[in-house]
Amino acid sequence: MEVTADRSALSIWVVSDGRAGMENQALGLAEALQRLLPSEITIKRVRWRAAFDKLPSSLKAPWMLDPSADAPFPKAGEAWPDVWIATGRATLPLSLMVRRRSGGKTFVVQTQDPRWQTGDYDLVVAPHHDGIEGRNILSITGSPHRISSDRLAEGAAGFADVLEPLPHPRVAVLIGGKSRAHDLPEAHAAALADQIAGAIETAGGSLMLTYSRRTPEAAKAAMTARLAHVPGLIWDGTGPNPYFAFLHFADQILVTEDSANMAAEGASTGKPVHILPMVATKPADKFARLHQDLRNRSTARPFDGRLETWTYEPLNETERAARAIIERLQA
Incomplete structure (x- = not known):
């Protein structure tokens, strides 16, 4: 599913198991990137066959994907995406396969705490409350979202x-x-x-x-x-x-x-x-x-039973994460 269709734009693949709460994190981050740079967003939904779904990520192979899953890799002759943004356990092995198979052409972003080979993604955008740290970790308040x-x-x-x-x-x-x-x-x-x-x-x-x-x-x-x-x-x-x-x-x-x-x-x-x-x-x-x-x-x-009113600077962590991706791409 394409949100835009400009071949000269940054190519972004948004990958999840299709559940709204998962997909919206990756899609929200992609849309924040799109507001900053001309981008083409393609949504990919993946799932594993029931027999293999519970396997550790390290043991999964592409042939174990359910036939209903979208193809996680480009077809022969097609270009790798510039940015891969994925969310959720189902995407973890695919994210690292893309990083490896693309030969560094695809910048791989994982949202949430992967809890598996955390240091091997190009960038992990994790909630601050998860308490993870590392050279490739960007901690934000809450999770990326689609609100603008x-x-x-x-x-x-x-x-x-x-x-x-x-x-x-x-x-x-x-x-x-x-x-x-x-x-x-x-x-x-x-x-x-x-x-x-x-x-x-x-x-x-x-x-x-x-x-x-x-x-x-x-x-x-x-x-x-x-x-x-x-x-x-x-x-x-x-x-x-x-x-x-x-x-x-x-x-x-x-x-x-x-x-x-x-x-x-x-x-x-x-x-x-x-x-x-x-x-x-x-x-x-x-x-x-x-x-x-x-x-x-x-x-x-x-909430204490009263509707108090106060003001504050709106939280804009999704855009902050998008700017961090751009900085790393440019670097």
């Missing part, structure tokens, strides 16, 4: 008739769900919804709520029932996704503590970000480090 003012405005256009008339403050509520470190039981979700409703009603504002695919159905039902009377929109998962529109029209952003991506994306808007507490199922040191990092930058605060 143009993209938010573009996403808002289809929802302007519904969201623009809503009373201020408009509050975007971004709900995650069950993960290895967090849970959202029905009772906790109900209490959280009551607290959110109270804050919005006190401020005379409105609600723009979206759930994650990980949100438990019982939690979703409890929150929807308790927030249905609040002016605004609760997205039911059907039709176009209003996520970008919510961020565009929001005056305040509330995001559950289980999502590093949504917290960083919210902080990129320059709007107050409130972190909603969840039920911890195991120690979550990485999330604690991220939230502390965001607090240190004055971008986010724990």
Whole structure:
């Protein structure tokens, strides 16, 4: 899938297993590069046959890829991409194969902590809260993402008739769900919804709520029932996704503590970000480090039932990472 088609431009391949959360990290970084330099972006989605998926990365070979996977290497006579940006465990062996087979023609970027041969990629763009260091490591707050003012405005256009008339403050509520470190039981979700409703009603504002695919159905039902009377929109998962529109029209952003991506994306808007507490199922040191990092930058605060207002310089870590790639390419 090509985003642009200029053969004189920088050629960038974006590679992941196709899951939105994974793909958006690599694609967001590629789009940030494209805003700085003329670029052609090609999206590649790869997966391994079920029999080989659990193998260590060191044992995987291209013939083990699922027939539905996109070809990870150029066809005979085709050029290698200038930049390969990959995210996720499925891409790790392919990233190092590309670096080796291209003979250095392709600059290989891996986002997230690879946890495997970390020093062998040209650049690793890793969350600061992962705590990894090295000559090829660029630590950023949160993860790369696709949020930009143009993209938010573009996403808002289809929802302007519904969201623009809503009373201020408009509050975007971004709900995650069950993960290895967090849970959202029905009772906790109900209490959280009551607290959110109270804050919005006190401020005379409105609600723009979206759930994650990980949100438990019982939690979703409890929150929807308790927030249905609040002016605004609760997205039911059907039709176009209003996520970008919510961020565009929001005056305040509330995001559950289980999502590093949504917290960083919210902080990129320059709007107050409130972190909603969840039920911890195991120690979550990485999330604690991220939230502390965001607090240190004055971008986010724990939600205490009030909609406080403050200002800060929007987080722009994806562009910083893109500029680092350009500097290394030029060097």
